[in-house]
Amino acid sequence: MTTLPAKARVVVIGGGVAGCSVAYHLAKLGWTDIVLLERKQLTSGTTWHAAGLIGQLRASANMTRLAKYTADLYQRLEAETGVATGMRQCGSISVALTAERHEELRRSVTMGRANGVEVEEISVSDAKQLYPHLEVGDVVGAIHIARDGQGDPSNITHALAKGARMGGVKIVENAKVTAIRIDKGRVAGVEVEAGGERSEIACEHVVNCAGMWAHGVGAMANVAVPLHACEHFYIVTEPIAGLGQLPVLRVTDECAYYKEDAGKILLGAFEPVAKPWPPLGDSIPEEFCFDQLPEDFDHFEPILEKAVKRMPLLADAGIHTFFNGPESFTPDDRYYLGEAPNVGNFWVACGFNSIGIQSSGGAGMALAQWMDGGEPPFDLWDVDIRRVQPFQANRAYLHDRSKETLGLLYADHFPYRQMASARGVRRSPLHEHLKARGAVFGEVAGWERANWFARDGQEREYRYSWKRQNWFDNQREEHLAVRNGVGLFDMTSFGKIRVEGRDACAYLQRLCANDVDVPAGRIVYTQVLNERGGIESDLTVTRLSETAFLLVVPGATLQRDLAWLRRHVGEAFVVINDVTAAESVLCVMGPKSRALMQRVSPNDFSNQKNPFGTFVDIEIGYGIARAHRVSYVGELGWELYVPTDQTAHVFETLELAGNEVGLKLCGLHTLDSCRIEKAYRHFGHDITNEDHVLEAGLGFAVKTGKGEFTGRDAVLRKKEAGLSRRLVQFLLDDPQPLLFHNEAIVRDGEIVSTVTSGNYGHHLGAAVGLGYVPCAGESAAQVLASTYEIEVGGERFAAKASLAPLYDPKSERVRD
Structure with a gap:
C-alpha cells in the first residue's frame, strides 16, 4: 500500500522532466516537505519518447539564458547523481534553402552572439564537411552552434529525480491527483487516489507539471492552462555502416530534424498541418502509460520523401522504428511558467511545445527561484502564465489552434507573422466597419485588431518577408497622416x-x-x-x-x-x-484632431478647458463619451471612451465629419511606428520587471516625495549609486535596413546589448530602435560621445544615438 503524507509544503503534479526539475531545484534551495506525485510512472507521458535535442539559442535573451543553463545542468548531473544523462555536446547545424530563411539564420547569429552563445555563420562547404551525408546543392546558407547537443530524455529525468530524492523529495508513482482544494483564493490541499485508496494531502503550494494533462489539472483549481496534444512523428533507422558521430541537423524548410545516435538516424518532423490528439470531444485514455499512437505513414511520407533526397543514404537504410506519440502545444508556441493569476500558490511549468528537454532544466530553476523569492528572478514575460486569456481554455479553440502551432516551430519566423487558425474570438464593435474599409487584422490576446488598411484593389493579406512587406507603403501613408493631418485608431483592446x-x-x-x-x-x-x-x-x-x-x-x-x-x-x-x-476606445490623433473634434461635438477642446492629461465628458453625434487628452503617437489627440452600444454611431459620425479634414483610418503598425519615433516605451520589450524605472528613462513619472510606495527604496538607492545602463534611441543613417528587435547594438566596435524594439520612422526617414547601453560610472555625455552601429543580419550600419526623443524632444506637439 502506498503511504502518502498527510501534509506537505509543496505538491508537484507530474513526473516528467519538468516536474522532476522543479522538485530538484526546490530541494537545492533548501525547501523541505516536497512531494512529487506521478499518475503512472516517471517519464510515462511525453518525456520518454522525446527526441532529446538540447539547443541553446532561443528567440529572446532570457529564454536563451535558460536554455544555456539547461545544457550546463545536464553536463554536471551525472557526476552529482551517478545517473548517466547521455548528454553529448555534438553541436548543431541549421541550413537554409531560401534567401528569407538565410536572413533569419543570420539574424539569429547576431542575437546569439550578443547573448553569449557560441554561434557562427558557416559556408555551404563547411556544412558539408561537418555533415558529409548532407545534399547541399540547393543550400544557400548555414549556421553552426558548437555546444548544442543531445541527451537521453528518460535518463535525464531519472537523474533529476535521484537528485531530488537526495535532497529529501518524496516521489510517489501510481498516485493520481483527483481534486485540488482551494481556501480563500489559495491552494490548501490535493486529493489523491493511490493503491486503490483516496486520501488528502494538505499543502501550501501546488505545481502543475502534468504535461498534456495540465489543462485538466488546471481546471481542478479553476485555472486556465490552455494546451492540447498533437501527434508527433519520427522514424529511427536500422544501424548505418560508417555513419560516424554527427551534429544535430535541422532543415527547417523541409520541416525536418536529424539526430545521429548509436549509428542510427532519427528523423523527426514538424509538419505544417498537424494532427491534434485526442480528437475533439475525446479524452486522454485513463490507462495511457508509455503508449504510442497508431502509425500514419501517409501523413509522414511527404517529409520522408524530401529527407531521402536531402540525405541519400536514407534510401538504402531500413526503418527500425516508426514512432507516433503525443506532445502538448500552446496557442502561441511558448510554454507556461509562474503563479496562476487567480489562485494563490498554484504554479505551472508545462506546455513545452516539443522543447521540454532543452527547456526544463532552466524552467525548473527559474520557477523554484520564483517560488522561493516571491517574484521571478528575471524577466520571464515570454512564458508567464499570466499572459493567458480565460477563453483560451476552450477545448475547440485549442484543438483547432494546435493544428497550426506544431508546424510553426519550423516555419519562417517572420516579423509580424499572424496566426491563421482559431481567429475572431474577440472583436470590437467596429470590426465589420473596419473590415469593409480594408482593414487587415492581427491578433493580440484574442482581440482582432486592424494592423493596416489596404487600398481599393489591394490584396488584404500579409506577404511576409524580412525586408519591406507588402503593407510598408500603407503604413507610411497612415504614419504621415498622423504626423501632418489626423488619423483614427480603434484601440478597444485596451x-x-x-x-x-x-x-x-x-x-x-x-x-x-x-x-x-x-x-x-x-x-x-x-x-x-x-x-x-x-x-x-x-x-x-x-x-x-x-x-x-x-x-x-x-x-x-x-x-x-x-x-x-x-x-x-x-x-x-x-x-x-x-x-x-464596457467601453470601446477610438483614438483621434494628429495636428488636425482638434478641428475634427470641434465638428462632431459642441464641447470645448481648448487647452484651457481640456489640457493635456485631463478628460472631459462630451456629447458626440447623438451619443456621449469621455475624451481623454493623452497620446501614444506623440501628437495632439484624444482617446474617446465610448459605451460599446454607441461605438458604431460615434465612428460613423467621426468618419463623416472626417471627410472635411482628411481623416485616415490607421492600424496598429502605424501606432507602433509613431510611438517609436517619439521613444515611447513598449511594455514587454523596452520595459519589463527586470528593467529599473530610472534606467528606462521614466524617472519623470516617479514621485518619491509623495510618501511610501512599492519600489521607492530601490529608486532612492539607484539615484544614490548612479545608473548602470540607459535606454537609448537609435536612428540608422542608411534608410534601407529594417529593425524589429534583437539586433545587436555595437558601441565603439564592440557588441554591448541588443535592440529591444524597432520599427520604421517614416517621418524621420529611417529605421528607429530602442535599446539599453551599459554605462556604469559614465555621464550622459559620455554615453553619447561614442560611435554606434546596429548589426542587422551580420552587417553593421551606422546609427545616431539620443537620450531625448528624436521626434519632438520637448513634447510640444502633444500639448499644442
Whole structure:
C-alpha cells in the first residue's frame, strides 16, 4: 500500500522532466516537505519518447539564458547523481534553402552572439564537411552552434529525480491527483487516489507539471492552462555502416530534424498541418502509460520523401522504428511558467511545445527561484502564465489552434507573422466597419485588431518577408497622416480596470510610482514597480471621482495587471473590476484632431478647458463619451471612451465629419511606428520587471516625495549609486535596413546589448530602435560621445544615438 503524507509544503503534479526539475531545484534551495506525485510512472507521458535535442539559442535573451543553463545542468548531473544523462555536446547545424530563411539564420547569429552563445555563420562547404551525408546543392546558407547537443530524455529525468530524492523529495508513482482544494483564493490541499485508496494531502503550494494533462489539472483549481496534444512523428533507422558521430541537423524548410545516435538516424518532423490528439470531444485514455499512437505513414511520407533526397543514404537504410506519440502545444508556441493569476500558490511549468528537454532544466530553476523569492528572478514575460486569456481554455479553440502551432516551430519566423487558425474570438464593435474599409487584422490576446488598411484593389493579406512587406507603403501613408493631418485608431483592446472604494486612492498611491492623488478629471501616466525598482505595469490612471479610478493597460497584460492589483489589496477597502468590454476606445490623433473634434461635438477642446492629461465628458453625434487628452503617437489627440452600444454611431459620425479634414483610418503598425519615433516605451520589450524605472528613462513619472510606495527604496538607492545602463534611441543613417528587435547594438566596435524594439520612422526617414547601453560610472555625455552601429543580419550600419526623443524632444506637439 502506498503511504502518502498527510501534509506537505509543496505538491508537484507530474513526473516528467519538468516536474522532476522543479522538485530538484526546490530541494537545492533548501525547501523541505516536497512531494512529487506521478499518475503512472516517471517519464510515462511525453518525456520518454522525446527526441532529446538540447539547443541553446532561443528567440529572446532570457529564454536563451535558460536554455544555456539547461545544457550546463545536464553536463554536471551525472557526476552529482551517478545517473548517466547521455548528454553529448555534438553541436548543431541549421541550413537554409531560401534567401528569407538565410536572413533569419543570420539574424539569429547576431542575437546569439550578443547573448553569449557560441554561434557562427558557416559556408555551404563547411556544412558539408561537418555533415558529409548532407545534399547541399540547393543550400544557400548555414549556421553552426558548437555546444548544442543531445541527451537521453528518460535518463535525464531519472537523474533529476535521484537528485531530488537526495535532497529529501518524496516521489510517489501510481498516485493520481483527483481534486485540488482551494481556501480563500489559495491552494490548501490535493486529493489523491493511490493503491486503490483516496486520501488528502494538505499543502501550501501546488505545481502543475502534468504535461498534456495540465489543462485538466488546471481546471481542478479553476485555472486556465490552455494546451492540447498533437501527434508527433519520427522514424529511427536500422544501424548505418560508417555513419560516424554527427551534429544535430535541422532543415527547417523541409520541416525536418536529424539526430545521429548509436549509428542510427532519427528523423523527426514538424509538419505544417498537424494532427491534434485526442480528437475533439475525446479524452486522454485513463490507462495511457508509455503508449504510442497508431502509425500514419501517409501523413509522414511527404517529409520522408524530401529527407531521402536531402540525405541519400536514407534510401538504402531500413526503418527500425516508426514512432507516433503525443506532445502538448500552446496557442502561441511558448510554454507556461509562474503563479496562476487567480489562485494563490498554484504554479505551472508545462506546455513545452516539443522543447521540454532543452527547456526544463532552466524552467525548473527559474520557477523554484520564483517560488522561493516571491517574484521571478528575471524577466520571464515570454512564458508567464499570466499572459493567458480565460477563453483560451476552450477545448475547440485549442484543438483547432494546435493544428497550426506544431508546424510553426519550423516555419519562417517572420516579423509580424499572424496566426491563421482559431481567429475572431474577440472583436470590437467596429470590426465589420473596419473590415469593409480594408482593414487587415492581427491578433493580440484574442482581440482582432486592424494592423493596416489596404487600398481599393489591394490584396488584404500579409506577404511576409524580412525586408519591406507588402503593407510598408500603407503604413507610411497612415504614419504621415498622423504626423501632418489626423488619423483614427480603434484601440478597444485596451485593458480597462475600475478601482473604487473608500481606500482606492491610498491603495493606488501605495502601488503606483507617480502621484495619483489628483483632482477628478486628471490622468496620470505611471508605472507599478516591484521592490527592485523593476516595472511590473505601464499604465494610465484616470481619476473619475473621489473614490473611483480607471486604469488603462495594454490588452496583452490585462490578466497580469489584474493579478498584481488583487494580490496587493491587503486590508484596503476597494473593489477591482475588469470593465474592458464596457467601453470601446477610438483614438483621434494628429495636428488636425482638434478641428475634427470641434465638428462632431459642441464641447470645448481648448487647452484651457481640456489640457493635456485631463478628460472631459462630451456629447458626440447623438451619443456621449469621455475624451481623454493623452497620446501614444506623440501628437495632439484624444482617446474617446465610448459605451460599446454607441461605438458604431460615434465612428460613423467621426468618419463623416472626417471627410472635411482628411481623416485616415490607421492600424496598429502605424501606432507602433509613431510611438517609436517619439521613444515611447513598449511594455514587454523596452520595459519589463527586470528593467529599473530610472534606467528606462521614466524617472519623470516617479514621485518619491509623495510618501511610501512599492519600489521607492530601490529608486532612492539607484539615484544614490548612479545608473548602470540607459535606454537609448537609435536612428540608422542608411534608410534601407529594417529593425524589429534583437539586433545587436555595437558601441565603439564592440557588441554591448541588443535592440529591444524597432520599427520604421517614416517621418524621420529611417529605421528607429530602442535599446539599453551599459554605462556604469559614465555621464550622459559620455554615453553619447561614442560611435554606434546596429548589426542587422551580420552587417553593421551606422546609427545616431539620443537620450531625448528624436521626434519632438520637448513634447510640444502633444500639448499644442
